[in-house]
Amino acid sequence: MIRPTLALFVRALREDNRAKFPTIIRTVAVLFLLLLVWMNESDFAHNTAPGLALLTMIAMVNFFGLTITGIGMFCSAITEEKEDGTLSLLRMTRLNPLAIVLGKSTARLTSGLLFIAVQIPFTVLCIALGGTSFAQIFKVYAILGAYLFFLCNLGLLWSVLSRRTSRAVGMTLLTLALIYVLPFILYFSTGGFLFGMRAALTPLQQLQSRLVGANPFFDLISTVVPFWGFPFAADSIAPSLMGGLVCFLIAWAVFDRFSSEAATTRSPRKPGSRKRRFPRPWRLAIAWKDFQFGLGGKRGILIRLIIYAALLAGILGWIHHFNHLSQRDVGGAISTVAVMIFSVELGILASRIFGTERKRKTLGSLYVLPSSTASLIGQKILGTVLTFIPCLVLWIAGQMILDASPHTEHFALRWSEVSSALALALSRYIVFAVLVAYLSLRMRKGALLIGLLAIFLELIITNIVLFRFVFGRQIILNGNDWQTAISHLQLTVAAILLVTSLVLALLIPRRLAICAAED
Amino acid sequence: MDHVIDIRNLRHAYKNHVAVQDITFTVAARSIHGFVGPNGAGKTTTLKILATLLKPQNGRIGIFGQDIVGMRNFVRRKIGYMPDHFSMYRQMTVFEYLDFFGAAYGLGQLQRDKVIADVLALTDMAGRKDDFIQGLSRGMQQRVSLARVLVHDPELLLLDEPASGLDPRARIELMEILQELRRLGKTIFISSHILSELAELCDAVTILDRGTVKYTGSMRGLIASDGAESACLLTLTAGHPPALDALRALPGIKTVTPGAESPAEIALTFEKEHLSPNAILTAAISAGAQVVSFTEDVKHLNQAFMDLTEPGVRT
Ligand SMILES: Nc1ncnc2c1ncn2[C@@H]1O[C@H](COP(=O)(O)OP(=O)(O)O)[C@@H](O)[C@H]1O
Ligand SMILES: [Mg+2]
Numbered sequence: 001m002i003r004p005t006l007a008l009f010v011r012a013l014r015e016d017n018r019a020k021f022p023t024i025i026r027t028v029a030v031l032f033l034l035l036l037v038w039m040n041e042s043d044f045a046h047n048t049a050p051g052l053a054l055l056t057m058i059a060m061v062n063f064f065g066l067t068i069t070g071i072g073m074f075c076s077a078i079t080e081e082k083e084d085g086t087l088s089l090l091r092m093t094r095l096n097p098l099a100i101v102l103g104k105s106t107a108r109l110t111s112g113l114l115f116i117a118v119q120i121p122f123t124v125l126c127i128a129l130g131g132t133s134f135a136q137i138f139k140v141y142a143i144l145g146a147y148l149f150f151l152c153n154l155g156l157l158w159s160v161l162s163r164r165t166s167r168a169v170g171m172t173l174l175t176l177a178l179i180y181v182l183p184f185i186l187y188f189s190t191g192g193f194l195f196g197m198r199a200a201l202t203p204l205q206q207l208q209s210r211l212v213g214a215n216p217f218f219d220l221i222s223t224v225v226p227f228w229g230f231p232f233a234a235d236s237i238a239p240s241l242m243g244g245l246v247c248f249l250i251a252w253a254v255f256d257r258f259s260s261e262a263a264t265t266r267s268p269r270k271p272g273s274r275k276r277r278f279p280r281p282w283r284l285a286i287a288w289k290d291f292q293f294g295l296g297g298k299r300g301i302l303i304r305l306i307i308y309a310a311l312l313a314g315i316l317g318w319i320h321h322f323n324h325l326s327q328r329d330v331g332g333a334i335s336t337v338a339v340m341i342f343s344v345e346l347g348i349l350a351s352r353i354f355g356t357e358r359k360r361k362t363l364g365s366l367y368v369l370p371s372s373t374a375s376l377i378g379q380k381i382l383g384t385v386l387t388f389i390p391c392l393v394l395w396i397a398g399q400m401i402l403d404a405s406p407h408t409e410h411f412a413l414r415w416s417e418v419s420s421a422l423a424l425a426l427s428r429y430i431v432f433a434v435l436v437a438y439l440s441l442r443m444r445k446g447a448l449l450i451g452l453l454a455i456f457l458e459l460i461i462t463n464i465v466l467f468r469f470v471f472g473r474q475i476i477l478n479g480n481d482w483q484t485a486i487s488h489l490q491l492t493v494a495a496i497l498l499v500t501s502l503v504l505a506l507l508i509p510r511r512l513a514i515c516a517a518e519d
Numbered sequence: 520m521d522h523v524i525d526i527r528n529l530r531h532a533y534k535n536h537v538a539v540q541d542i543t544f545t546v547a548a549r550s551i552h553g554f555v556g557p558n559g560a561g562k563t564t565t566l567k568i569l570a571t572l573l574k575p576q577n578g579r580i581g582i583f584g585q586d587i588v589g590m591r592n593f594v595r596r597k598i599g600y601m602p603d604h605f606s607m608y609r610q611m612t613v614f615e616y617l618d619f620f621g622a623a624y625g626l627g628q629l630q631r632d633k634v635i636a637d638v639l640a641l642t643d644m645a646g647r648k649d650d651f652i653q654g655l656s657r658g659m660q661q662r663v664s665l666a667r668v669l670v671h672d673p674e675l676l677l678l679d680e681p682a683s684g685l686d687p688r689a690r691i692e693l694m695e696i697l698q699e700l701r702r703l704g705k706t707i708f709i710s711s712h713i714l715s716e717l718a719e720l721c722d723a724v725t726i727l728d729r730g731t732v733k734y735t736g737s738m739r740g741l742i743a744s745d746g747a748e749s750a751c752l753l754t755l756t757a758g759h760p761p762a763l764d765a766l767r768a769l770p771g772i773k774t775v776t777p778g779a780e781s782p783a784e785i786a787l788t789f790e791k792e793h794l795s796p797n798a799i800l801t802a803a804i805s806a807g808a809q810v811v812s813f814t815e816d817v818k819h820l821n822q823a824f825m826d827l828t829e830p831g832v833r834t
Contacts, residue, residue: 278615281622289619293610365606365667368570369623370595517572519602 007103028457032061051129052136056224058123059140061460062116063220066148067176068456070112072449074155075168077104078259080445082163087259097255101156101248109152116144132224139223146240147216153247160251160258165445166348183211186319214239286366286376290383294349305390312337312394327405335398342391343429349384350433351448354508355440358515367516373509420487420494424462427497428455434501434508441511462493523548523675523706524569528578531564537730538564541578544725544735546708551701553717553738554710556727557828562710563603565727566679569708570600582675596624599668603679603710605660609653613644613663616652617670624671631670638666642696658689665696676700678709682716694720714824718815728828741823748773750816751787751796755808758782762808769794769802786816 081087081104090100120141126132155172162168186208212218219236278297282288291297295304316330325333357363366376432455439447466489524546531539539561546552556562567573568580571591580587582594608616614635621631639645642662647655652663661681668676678697682690697707697720711717717724718738725735734741755762758777763785766775771793778784787799800813 280628281619283622283625285619285622288622289608293608360606360608361602361604362606362608364570364572364602365600365620366623367572368595368598368600370592370625371623517567519572519604519606 032457032460050131051126052131052224054129055123055126055132055137055140058119058126059144059220059224062119062144063147063217064456065453066112066116066144067151068449068452070148070151071155071169071172072446073108073112074105074152075159075162075172076165076445077108077156078159079162079165079168082259083165091259097259098252100259101160101252101255105152105156105248109149112148112152113145116141116148136223140220143216143219143223143236143240146237146244150216150240150244150247153244153251157247157251160255179211180215180217183208184215185315214243216240284379284382286379287383287386290353290380291386294352294384295345295387301387301389305393308337308341308390308394327401331398331401331403331405333398334401335395338391338395338398341394342388345388345391346429346433347436347448347452349387350436350451351440353380353384353437353440354512354515355437355447358441359444361519363512363516364519367513373512377508377512420490424490424494424497427494427501428458431455431458431497431501431504434504438504438508438511441508441515458497466490521547522581523583524552524708525581525584526565526569526578527580529565529568529575529580530577531561531568531573532576539568540730542727542730542732543578544732546706547723548706549701549704550722551697551707551709551720553714553721553724554708554727555712555714555717555724555824556710557712559729560712560727560828561730562712562727563679566600566677566708566710569677570598571595572600596671597673598675598677599671599673600677601664601668601679601681603683605664607652607660607663607667610651612649612651613639613655613666614648616663617666620667621670626671634670634672638669641669641699642666643692658685658692661685661689661693662696665693669700674705676705676707676709678707680710680712682711690716715820718820726824726827733827748788749791749796751789751799752812752814752816753785753787753799753803754811754813755783755785755803756811757809759806759808762803762806765802765806766799769798772799783811 078087078101081090095103120137123137123141124134126137127134151172154175155168158168158171158175159165162171214236216236278292295301312334316325316333319325354363357366367373369376432451435454436447436451439450443450466486522545526545527543529539529542530537542561542565554562554565564573568575569582569587571587571594574588583597585593587594608619611619617635617638618631621634626634635648636645639648642665644659644662644666647659652660655663665678665681668678682693685693697709701707709717709721714724714726721738723735723737724741726733726741753766763775763777766772766785766787769789771790773788773790774786776786778786789799796813800810803810
């Protein structure tokens with residue numbers, strides 16, 4: 001059993017070595033660390049513990065970076081074989097389930113751990129800067145490593161259970177939200193701080209505080225800033241390892257059931273037929289198609305609207321039960337959730353707008369229609385934009401509740417102060433959407449992942465620049481000038497992002513023509 | 520107009536690999552023109568250029584007398600291009616799929632209703648119009664593809680290996696549909712990597728190998744051009760030695776080979792100048808044999824194809 005597993009492992013590692021992407025990521029990571037160290041010298045000079053500040057930043061960047069890349073990497077472990085139809089071929093070799101599950105996941109995990117390991121020598125520099133110890137650095141990386149182990153096996157489990165990578169990614173994100181984010185929200189919003197003082201906790205509250213305690217993010221924070229003093233003893237390493245092991249064992253146990261030919265190929269809908277469920281095509285037929293078949297047309301809009309509203313009402317009602325929520329809280333929460341849902345939908349739809357046509361090899365037949373490429377792209381955008389109606393409705397509802405709430409003027413921000421931040425946020429969405437759409441025409445998979453990473457990197461760099469600016473000039477400038485300087489900076493970054501989007505957008509028609517001809 | 524497609528000195532290279540080099544030929548109106556060549560010959564590349572998916576790098580191409588680059592949208596309205604793979608929205612029903620493409624070509628709703636009914640009847644898919652494309656068999660999907668290509672009533676059909684992967688029955692039915700389309704006045708340019716498959720269907724044929732034209736002209740001409748020798752397959756009800764002797768005795772006969780497995784099938788080669796098929800049949804019948812069939816030897820057609828193309832794997 002060892003030999004075949006090893007073969008699979010070695011094959012995956014070789015592929016990993018040949019692929020440019022992981023190497024690029026690793027190089028970028030190291031360069032990025034060096035950039036941080038360099039910035040640190042000039043900017044954190046007045047900080048009492050510059051090494052610790054640097055370590056904090058490294059820990060946070062790693063945590064989110066690993067989450068994004070990890071999910072993309074681990075969730076495709078088994079589904080990629082299913083999508084290529086090669087899983088049944090693998091099953092016919094001498095490989096047993098354990099060998100396959102182990103072989104497919106270990107290579108990715110190794111690659112991820114390698115990514116962490118290459119940083120350590122550079123991070124040790126933090127000790128020289130002062131304010132931190134080797135033990136602290138070691139613990140940060142131990143937490144990250146254990147978290148990666150959990151992420152790997154969780155992704156693997158969903159990869160075994162799901163038919164497609166996209167499904168596995170969605171389910172993994174949902175699981176992470178359920179065990180990390182939701183307990184945290186409930187914990188704090190329902191007065192979880194007081195749990196410790198109460199004599200008896202309900203089982204649900206116990207579970208909540210356990211889950212919050214096992215959250216690697218909080219563990220990281222309480223490691224790098226112990227003086228913040230979280231009200232619970234965070235220890236995520238053991239739970240992460242245990243959770244990972246459990247996921248792995250389940251993945252192994254159910255592998256056979258979910259890897260059979262019948263489980264991996266979509267059963268054709270039989271006796272598949274439908275009598276006119278959709279309205280007839282519009283004059284803008286391509287827009288009609290993308291609207292109806294993207295996320296289900298009018299019906300899809302209605303269904304999503306109901307689901308989003310019901311979920312929001314449920315969660316807000318639950319919180320309200322423990323902790324009185326003001327009208328302003330409710331309005332703000334609805335708007336915020338609307339923006340979050342929009343972000344997710346935007347990412348998915350941007351990767352699909354051309355990506356699906358390309359994968360299904362249908363671009364060619366659209367491209368030979370007697371209309372211009374501009375009309376093709378325009379119609380696709382129109383059909384997709386209509387899909388955002390539920391988010392828009394939700395957002396407007398939230399804003400209306402906010403506006404109607406008392407004390408609004410008290411919290412109202414001056415337009416001049418928020419407009420530049422808003423411009424920056426909007427241009428970030430635009431560049432993200434255009435980048436993902438463009439990448440989906442350049443690569444078979446991973447467009448969304450790379451788009452996310454790019455935006456993540458941009459966010460960090462922009463914020464470091466802002467940070468550096470604030471720390472560098474703050475002493476000379478007084479309050480008002482400082483605000484203007486920040487908003488100028490934000491507008492500059494927004495302009496850069498918009499120019500980038502424009503360049504990418506102009507590249508799309510050419511790529512489209514190439515992809516259409518390659519079908 | 521006699522030439523629907525007029526290709527002159529077309530050349531196309533991918534990076535530094537030349538897929539099509541300097542090909543020239545024409546396709547006559549209202550004909551079925553076969554485009555035959557082994558895998559990698561450059562058929563798909565040529566068809567993609569004709570379908571305006573690829574820009575010609577060199578040479579001139581006219582479709583209905585119009586330049587393919589300058590009059591792109593005119594050309595796109597006139598052609599129906601069927602790629603060599605299924606290009607379908609599998610979550611749609613057959614009707615929705617055709618309705619979508621009709622609308623995309625700018626047809627109004629009433630017009631679409633009529634056209635879709637027509638093409639469904641022609642491809643014999645009327646009974647399956649509310650079925651999801653996903654659940655259809657390969658042969659059915661191929662018919663839906665063909666129906667889609669016909670929705671905007673194009674005058675020229677560009678079909679890239681439509682018969683590959685179909686079972687014999689679906690293949691024959693497809694050929695029947697194509698013949699019906701020719702009767703309706705359409706010009707059909709159809710590619711295949713099997714010459715014999717198109718032998719009965721096509722009026723004319725162009726044979727392509729490694730990007731160069733090896734033969735272009737009528738199907739008859741191809742068979743006739745093959746030297747002074749002709750080949751036939753004579754099938755009797757049973758093996759019949761006296762008939763064999765009678766055939767061997769004919770003047771101008773070259774070989775008489777009964778099949779090793781089934782002696783009733785006799786392969787014959789003969790010199791056209793000295794012997795007519797008529798004389799062969801007469802000889803067999805007067806020797807007392809019961810003739811089941813008498814056809815041109817398809818294996819022979821394959822031989823012609825092999826002689827025109829070069830051996831070796833195409834890159
Ligand atoms: N997108 C492409 N990039 C590079 N080479 C290609 C591409 N498409 C086809 N080729 C090459 O061009 C040659 C002709 O291909 P093609 O036109 O598909 O042949 P056919 O359809 O006759 O089998 C082949 O050698 C093939 O490898
Ligand atoms: Mg081909």
